[in-house]
Amino acid sequence: MIHFRPSLSRTLIVAATALFATSAFAQSELKLMAPAAPGGGWDQTARSMQQVLMQSGLTKSVQVTNVPGAGGSIGIAQLVNNSKGDGNQLMVNGFVMMGALLTNKSPVTLEQVTPIARLTAEAEAIVVPLNSPIKSVQDLVTAIKADPSKVRWAGGSAGGVDHIAAGLFAKTAGADPTKINYIPFSGGGEALAAILGGKVTAGISGLGEFESQIKAGKLRLIAVTAPTQREGMATPTLKDQGVDLEITNWRSVVAPPGISADQKKTLTETIDKMVKSPAWQEVLKQKGWDDAYLSGDEFAAFLKAENDRVHEVLTSIGLVKS
Amino acid sequence: MEAFTSLASGLSVAIQPMNLLFALIGVLLGTAVGVLPGIGPALTVALLLPITFKLDPAGSIIMFAGIYYGGMYGGSTTAILINTPGESASMATALEGNLMAKAGRGGPALATSAIGSFVAGTIATLGLTLLAPYLVEVAVSFGPEDYFALMVVAFVTVSATFGDSPVRGLTSLFIGLLLGLIGIDILSGQSRLSFGVPELYDNVEVTTLAVGLFAVGEALYVASRRHIHEEKLEAVRGSLWMTKEDWKRSWKPWLRGTAFGFPIGALPAGGAEIPTFLSYATEKRLTKHPDEFGKGAIEGVAGPEAANNASAAGTLVPLLTLGLPTSATAAMMLAGFQQYGLNPGPLLFAEQPALVWGLIASLFIANAMLLVLNLPLVGLWVKLLAIPQPWLYAGILVFATMGTIAANPSPVELIMLTIFGVLGFLMRRFDFPIAPVVVGLILGPIAESQLRRALSISLGDPMVLLQSPISATLLGIAVIALIAPFALKNLGRFKAVED
Numbered sequence: 154m155i156h157f158r159p160s161l162s163r164t165l166i167v168a169a170t171a172l173f174a175t176s177a178f179a180q181s182e183l184k185l186m187a188p189a190a191p192g193g194g195w196d197q198t199a200r201s202m203q204q205v206l207m208q209s210g211l212t213k214s215v216q217v218t219n220v221p222g223a224g225g226s227i228g229i230a231q232l233v234n235n236s237k238g239d240g241n242q243l244m245v246n247g248f249v250m251m252g253a254l255l256t257n258k259s260p261v262t263l264e265q266v267t268p269i270a271r272l273t274a275e276a277e278a279i280v281v282p283l284n285s286p287i288k289s290v291q292d293l294v295t296a297i298k299a300d301p302s303k304v305r306w307a308g309g310s311a312g313g314v315d316h317i318a319a320g321l322f323a324k325t326a327g328a329d330p331t332k333i334n335y336i337p338f339s340g341g342g343e344a345l346a347a348i349l350g351g352k353v354t355a356g357i358s359g360l361g362e363f364e365s366q367i368k369a370g371k372l373r374l375i376a377v378t379a380p381t382q383r384e385g386m387a388t389p390t391l392k393d394q395g396v397d398l399e400i401t402n403w404r405s406v407v408a409p410p411g412i413s414a415d416q417k418k419t420l421t422e423t424i425d426k427m428v429k430s431p432a433w434q435e436v437l438k439q440k441g442w443d444d445a446y447l448s449g450d451e452f453a454a455f456l457k458a459e460n461d462r463v464h465e466v467l468t469s470i471g472l473v474k475s
Numbered sequence: 476m477e478a479f480t481s482l483a484s485g486l487s488v489a490i491q492p493m494n495l496l497f498a499l500i501g502v503l504l505g506t507a508v509g510v511l512p513g514i515g516p517a518l519t520v521a522l523l524l525p526i527t528f529k530l531d532p533a534g535s536i537i538m539f540a541g542i543y544y545g546g547m548y549g550g551s552t553t554a555i556l557i558n559t560p561g562e563s564a565s566m567a568t569a570l571e572g573n574l575m576a577k578a579g580r581g582g583p584a585l586a587t588s589a590i591g592s593f594v595a596g597t598i599a600t601l602g603l604t605l606l607a608p609y610l611v612e613v614a615v616s617f618g619p620e621d622y623f624a625l626m627v628v629a630f631v632t633v634s635a636t637f638g639d640s641p642v643r644g645l646t647s648l649f650i651g652l653l654l655g656l657i658g659i660d661i662l663s664g665q666s667r668l669s670f671g672v673p674e675l676y677d678n679v680e681v682t683t684l685a686v687g688l689f690a691v692g693e694a695l696y697v698a699s700r701r702h703i704h705e706e707k708l709e710a711v712r713g714s715l716w717m718t719k720e721d722w723k724r725s726w727k728p729w730l731r732g733t734a735f736g737f738p739i740g741a742l743p744a745g746g747a748e749i750p751t752f753l754s755y756a757t758e759k760r761l762t763k764h765p766d767e768f769g770k771g772a773i774e775g776v777a778g779p780e781a782a783n784n785a786s787a788a789g790t791l792v793p794l795l796t797l798g799l800p801t802s803a804t805a806a807m808m809l810a811g812f813q814q815y816g817l818n819p820g821p822l823l824f825a826e827q828p829a830l831v832w833g834l835i836a837s838l839f840i841a842n843a844m845l846l847v848l849n850l851p852l853v854g855l856w857v858k859l860l861a862i863p864q865p866w867l868y869a870g871i872l873v874f875a876t877m878g879t880i881a882a883n884p885s886p887v888e889l890i891m892l893t894i895f896g897v898l899g900f901l902m903r904r905f906d907f908p909i910a911p912v913v914v915g916l917i918l919g920p921i922a923e924s925q926l927r928r929a930l931s932i933s934l935g936d937p938m939v940l941l942q943s944p945i946s947a948t949l950l951g952i953a954v955i956a957l958i959a960p961f962a963l964k965n966l967g968r969f970k971a972v973e974d
Contacts (some may be wrong), residue, residue, distance in 0.1 A: 190521075197810065200524065221883070223659070223676035230673065251574050256664050257676060305932050309665030336931045337661055339924075346743035350615040352932060365823075472664050472833055 183215045183423070186244040188228020188274040190221040195245045197440065198273065198404050204247075205432045224310075226251025230261045236409040239417030243269065247404035248314050250464045255473050256312040258362075263460060267408040267417060268453045270424045273437065274401035274445035276379030276388070277318045278360040280372045290376050290394040293355060294326040298310040301332040305343040307353040312472045314402045315357045317463060318378055320470040322357075323389075325398045330469045348372065359402055360388070361441045379443070403445050405452070423449055444470055478604050481577050485832025489840050494537050494833070497530075498841050501538035503847065505545020509554050509561045512879045515682075517745015517803035518882065523795055524811060533830050537837040538790075539808050544596060544841045547747075547787050547805070548849060551588045551780055554857050556581060557688035557871050563681040564747035564783040567755040569638065569689060571768065571775030578771045581857040582715035587725045587773055587781040589849040590717075594715045594726075595781035596842040599788030603795075604835055611739050611796045617742055619928035624949035625739075626922035629749050631953045632756035634919070636910040638769065643907045650898075651915020654679045661924050662931075664796050674887035681748075681880055684916055688893045688909045690875040694868040699900070701864075715854055726779040728758050732781030735920040740789020744925070747786040748917050754778035774793075788838065795823060795831060817928040862906035 181204065187199035188248060188327040216242045220228040225246055244266070254262060254291065279285045297304045301323055308315030316335050324330040335352065338344035345363070348356035355362070356372075360383065366372040366473060368386075376401045377388045391398050406418055427433055428446045437444055447455060467473040488494065508519045520539050527535035543691075550561035555572035568588060575584040594614050637644025657668045658678035669675035717725070735750035736758070758774040759765070768775060793799035799805035817827060825832055859867070877891050902909055931940035 178602050196521070221677070223673045226676065227885075231625045249860075254527060255660075257666065257673070259673075302934060311660075316664075324708075334931060334934075336928050337664070338928075339661055343744050344800075345797070347618065349797070350618060352618045378745070407905075 161337055175294075181213045182241050183212045184239075184242045185215055185217045185218060186228055186232060186242070188221070188225035188232075188244060188246065188250070189392055190219060194275075194402075195225070195247065195403060196440075196445045199245045201433075201436045201440070202272075202406075202427065203429060204325075204336045205427055205436060206423070209430045209432050210428075211426050223380070224256050224313075225250040226261070229254070229263070229266065232407075232409050233265050238411040238413075239409050240412045242409050243406045243420065245404060245406055246409075248402050248459070248463075250471075251313040252314070252317060252467060253324060255464055255467055262280045263456060265406070265410050267412055268456050269406045269407040269408050269417070269420055269436045270428070270448035271403050271429065271445050271452050271455065274379070274403040274425075276313065276377040276383065276401055277357060277387070278363050278367075278377050279322070279365065279374075279375045279430065280348060280356045280363050281354065281375055282348060283371065283373055284351065285354070285373065287355070287375070288373075288444075290389075290391060292394055292443055293322075294374060294396065296354070297323055297326050298329045300316060300332075301328045302334045302336060303352040304355065306333065306335045306355055307338060307347045307359055309337065309344065310339070311335075311339075312467060316398070316470070316472075317466050318398075318400050319357050320466045321395070321398055321400060322467070323383070325396055330466070331471055332371050333470065335470075349469065362440070401443070401445065417440035424448065435438065442465075478744060481828060481832045482604055482836060484829070485834075485836035486839075488533060488829055488833030489537065489588075489659040489837035494534055495840065497534040497538040497845060498541045498837050501541020502545040502548075502841050505547075505560075506549040506552075506848070507543035507545075509546035509549020509551075511561060511874070512880070514573050515562055515803065515882075516542050517756045517807050518717065519546070520804060520807035520811065524807070526728070526809070532812075532817065535863050536808065536830065536834055537810050538810055540834055540838055541841045541844075542846060543786070543804050543808070545840065547784050548589070548592055548845050551592070551783075552585065552849075552856060555584045555588065556778070557867070559871060559875060559947070560685050560694050562747075562783075563685055563917065564751055564786070565780075566685055566689075566748070566749040567636075568776055568780035568783075569773050570755065570910055574769070574771035574945065575773065575776065576857070576860060577769075580771060580773075581860055582853055583717045583721050583860055584776050584789075585823040585853045585856055586850065586876045587721060587777045589846060589853070591725065591729040591732065591777045591781040592728045592784040593842055593846040595736060595785040596788060596837065597847075598733045599737040599785035600842065601834065602713070602789055603788050603838075607686035607792045607796050610738065610792050610969075613738075613794055614742050615797070617744075617942060619925045619932065622925040622951065623812070623922055623929055624940065624953070625749070626918055626925065626944075627743075627746075627953045628949050628956070629918055630922070631956045632753055633686075633911060635756035635759045635916050636752070636914060637910060638908040640906075644911050647902065647907050647909065648915045651912040651917075652919040654912070655686065655914075655916045657917030657921075661920075662927050672887060678920065679891065679916060680883060680888070681913065682685050682882065683888060683891055683914050684742055684895050686875045686879060686901070687895025688899035688912060690871050690906075691892060691896025692903055694872050694911070695896060696826050696869055696901035696903040697864060699904070699962055705791075710742060714754070715800075715857065723774050724764075728754070728774045728778035729781040731757060731761075732778040733785040733841075736782035736785030736786060736787075740786030740801075741787075741792040741797050743793055743817075744921070744968055746799065746917075747787070747790075748801070749785050750782040750786050751779040752914060753780040753898040754825055791838075795834075798823070857898065 178427040185199045189195045199217045203217050206212040206215050220231055230242045287293050306319045319333055319335050320330045323333045347353050363372055367374045376391045378391055380399050382388045509621045519542055545856050551568045553578050554565040554569035555559040558569050558573040560566045572584045658673055659666045659676045728787040729897050732754040735754045739745040749929035755775055758778040762774050790802050790805045793801050794805045800809040879888055929939055
């Protein structure tokens, strides 16, 4: 049990009443679903949002629930079927859910939810073992053009952002994406071990997964897939090195279908205020997430374009039969 | 002896009163969640992360480590007393431990598990202190083909859990392998045998299967036989404490269990379950009391318990030296580190020595705390067995159901629990061993995916299994383990003829 000291709780009450007096909560109560088990990226996003929303007094109570399973397919099904028209419900999702819904042939699609905003993005990094003959993106392009199957990629789950990025890289480099030799590892650093041990040609995963190894000089960073370099770290982009490819692992929030225009407006405003708060900027810095805030119709358009692109890649690497 | 001076300065961090308090909270919480089937240390750390955000980093990371060790302890208590392994790593403990409890030897079983965990945890933490930088080199050089070979060794030793009939044992194992096929295939991303049920995409949860087969199955079986033949449970027969004989039979298994647990725990894809099976199989083979296996042999508790605690310390090797989280709990601890802007990895030891050594030192303290906490409780725990059977088993059913629901709130999970419970009942009724099913579910998918990864890397050439020295050695051990019993038997026959 955690007991607040009386003085502390009194301060909290005073602070809360003061807030109430000046500006009513835009959103008094919010339910936030992370369609994954505690600990992963979506869960951390949801819990960071909870922390910021409540600390900055934007929302009186925020409740985080976890609905794990099948890359978010179970969570989104619950959102669409059970929360229709609920203006206090949000769900965290992201790039990975798109691939999962397509490969799982989910009956529920992202077109059914109400897009609210894209929040963060994480660049993908391509790394090679230190003793690898591959020194640059051009070397990798040459190798993959010569024989795509001899370039062994290590990364996260099949059909996830790492796999898609590897497929897109092959395609952009002018090789046949159906022939790539991508070896999925179940998260948690198994892929990293295979790269460090020199078992594979290249590794592809979120920059955060490799960052400390790169800084310690145990892995060679070839390129990141983000549009720009990371601040304070030498991270050459693919575009800088002549490969026209941009892909980030973005995360966003969406609301259930069937909410009113007013409800949508309130939710969007709450998130807008949250993103602009110093507390959120602090969270981004801590977690190494890039700010990728995009809301309203622009976000809806982005979602659609991204879905088309994912569908195309997954089909071309043979994970989705069209 | 730089490591020892660092450790000494770490101790000075760990014995600060606030950090001691955090360690205590950690081990208490850990023991509590370890006892509950389904709720593991990973979930607990995840739920605590946002709360600990404001705390001092050293304190909360020390608390997380306490939870981790405590969870390993707690899981064995329920495994021994009510045949409900709280974590899958306690399953091997349940095999002999519960039989001991039923024979009135619950006290010594709990004691050997507590002391064995302490011994193993301490030795393994020492190993972490001294060997971490070297061990990690070996761990990283383990490729998919080597993991596959390790799985083959594990498969060969599984037969130790078969009981009297190899045919029945193999049948059970294949049920487990079949269940292991359900869900999304990790290499191709396609779902298999899931019949469009989204809950099945994520594979059959090991804890759901173990709790269903062990706890629910047992409850149904006991209920079905109540009127035919009432089993008399004696809570305590003989001493509540370990006798001199018990000590003599326990210390070697503790050490061997540690020798399995620590290195395998340190492998990025090693895990806690495999060393417990290997330890169980080894003890069964080496024991001087083979007749007692299957009736409650203390070696079968001492070894696996030491192995699972040692593997918990092993997991910290890749986490601290490489930033590789190799278990769900380690992944959560990594998130904990990152929350404070700390990046575990090659630089952590250099950049944050006080924190790292404070953590390692507090592992020693957490271990000692757990021993002090658990030994006096042994007497209290065994009283559980004096509860009238109908109440006890009704309680177990509630417990099992709640734990499953808490871990995975879905009706499908409950239906699976029920099906596995009925399966467990039928298997008991018709004398099929239960453990191989769970072993199959754990080992099958790992063996399959590692073999396919190895073949992907070698572009389909199976020779890779023999070209890697580690893999070739392990496969050699597997062949010897498989052939040796037959060869020895025939040798014995020859000798008999010669005489």
